Amino acid sequence: MSEAEVDFSQVDHKLEQLYPQMEKHLLQLLSYPSVEAPSAGTGAPFGQAVADALSYCLELAESLGLPTTNADGYLGTADMRGSSPELVGVLSHLDVVPANANDWQTPPFSPQVRDGRIYGRGALDDKGPLIASLYAGIALRDTINHPLTKTVRFMFGCNEESGFGCLKYYLQHHQPPSIGFSPDAEFPLISGEKGICHFVLSSSWQSVQGAPLQICQITAGSAINIVPDRAEAVLELNGAELPDAAPQISLTREGNLLHIKATGKAAHASTPEEGDNALARLLAFLAQLPLEPSGASYYIRTLARLFADSCFGASLGVASEDEVSCLTVIPSVLALDAKGGTLRCDMRFPVTHTGDSYQQQLSSLAAQYQMQLQILELQEPMYAGTDNPVAKKLLQAYRDYTGDLSEPLVIGGGTYAKALPGFLAFGPEFAHTPKLCHQANEYITQKDLLDAAKIYSRAIYALAR
Ligand SMILES: [Zn+2]
Structure with a gap:
């Protein structure tokens, strides 16, 4: 069957006809508060709401004529059978990040359509694109009226946002498709x-007492992959003069104690330049105080020097780049008390490099400054060069529909595609889409939902024909 035999204007028309039904099903799916929760027993490893969202989704796929499987509540599949058993995967997820209802104009799990926008937690990440890609397959099937060569397996993960437990489980028990998006x-x-390395630099020391400006405690950061927007230190004055404040540093005296608060702006660790690191600011401020020599002051001064560049690793000595990507590294979470300190950091390294060289650089750095290094997580990067056949087909599907010739993107990393060889992350956000993933008042526009479905139908055809 040749490309010319599929008239995509007909597939597009079919999707337009199906749109009201597609939107109705998306609104129903968005009403499940499928945030990860403790296991609710067999078949619900990520809590009842996630399991219910999966059941809903599988019933929907069955009603559209696709046979389904449920891998014990970790991941569900729905197959659009082709003439061969060879598989193409479309991997989306049903779990969502938590939503603080106070920050939302309308409740995050009571989805609403306003001004052409579908509001609800997961509208963009990832229930909207899940429904769009599923209907893209259905519209294609119903328009061309014969099976594609390959079987298209829609895969609905249940734990993308917190550790990929769904995919890990599935891969232990099933053979995944070798290509997909x-x-x-x-x-x-x-x-x-990019590759991701989460590491800890820690140190311990003998607690001293009575020194002027003695550092008692530091707390900063909430998550390793977030640029901290607040950092606080408590010092004992012990007769020292009150230091001068500085921009975005406030000082409060309480008897012999001095509270120092630094503020900044939060951002995801993959784009640290969009944030302003409060912890780096606090470290720099503390380092210029006349601190007595001690384990704590040595640790603080070392960290202040190493993270003077709080985005790109220049001061850490690991700055690097390749043709398409550059390294980022941030200090994210610091806990320090009278006996020791632990700093957690998030590093993202270029797509053509490997993790071991960075691991070595970090170990020698830790040894040089008498700190302990612990690698919490090391994910190698993923890169599909311009000759990659899946990349070519997906890019062509996007270009055919939009006429936009923008080049593919390289990101800080962390999608499913990195964990599944042969898969690439593809849509649904367009260049014009506001960055609302994981934010309050998340929405997808009706137009973008339909446009994404039209692009996905071309992509599914190109991979499965
Ligand atoms: Zn997602």
Whole structure:
């Protein structure tokens, strides 16, 4: 069967006809508060709401004529059978990040359509694209009226947001498709995802007493992958003069105690330049105080020097880049008391590099400054060069529909595609889409939902024909 035999204007028309039904099903799916929760027993490893969202989704797929499977509540599948058993995967997810209802104009799990926008937690990440890609397959099937060559397996993960437990479980028990896409990022295509290294630099010391400006405690940061927007230190004055405040540093005296608060701006660790690191600011401020020599002051001064560049690793000595990506590294979470300190850091390295060289650089750095290094997580990068056949087909599907010739993107990393060889992250966000993933008042526009479905139908055809 040749390309010319599929008239995509007919597939598009079919999708327009199906749109009201597609939107109705998306609104129903959005009403499940499928945030990860403790296991609710067999078949619900990530809590009852996630399991219910999966059941809903599988019933929907069955009603559309697709046979389904449920891998014990970790991941569900729905197959659009082709003439061969060879598989193409479309991997999306049903779990969502928590939503603080106070920050939302309308309740996050009572989805609403306003001004052409579908509001609800998960509208963009990732229930909207899940429904769009599913209907893209259905519209294609119902228009061409014969099976594609390959079987298209829609895969609904249940734990993308917190550790990929769904995919890990599925891969232990099933053979995954060898090619496919994950509609869980941006158009035109994500061709590379940086490597990720989460590490800890810690030190311990003998507690001293009575020294002027003695550091008692520091707390900063909430998560390793977030640029901290607040950092606080408590010092004992012990007769020292009150230091001068500085921009975005406030000082409060309480008897012999001095409270120092630094503020900044939060951002995701993959784009630290969009934030302003309060912890780096606090470290720099503390380092210039006349602190007595001690384990704590040595640790603080070392960290202040190493993270003077709080985005790109220049002061840490690990700055690097390749043709398409550059390294980022941030100090994210610091806990320090009278006996020791622990700093957690998030590093993202270029897509053509490997993790071991960075691991070595970090170990020698830790040894040089008498700190302990612990690697919490090391994910190698993923990069599909311009010759990658899946990348070519996906990019062409986007370009055919939009006429936009923008080049593929390389991101800080972390989508499903990195964990599944042969898969690439593809849409649903367009260049014009506001960055609302994980934010309050998340929405997808009706137009973008339909446009994404039209692009996905071209992509599914190109991979499965
Ligand atoms: Zn997602």
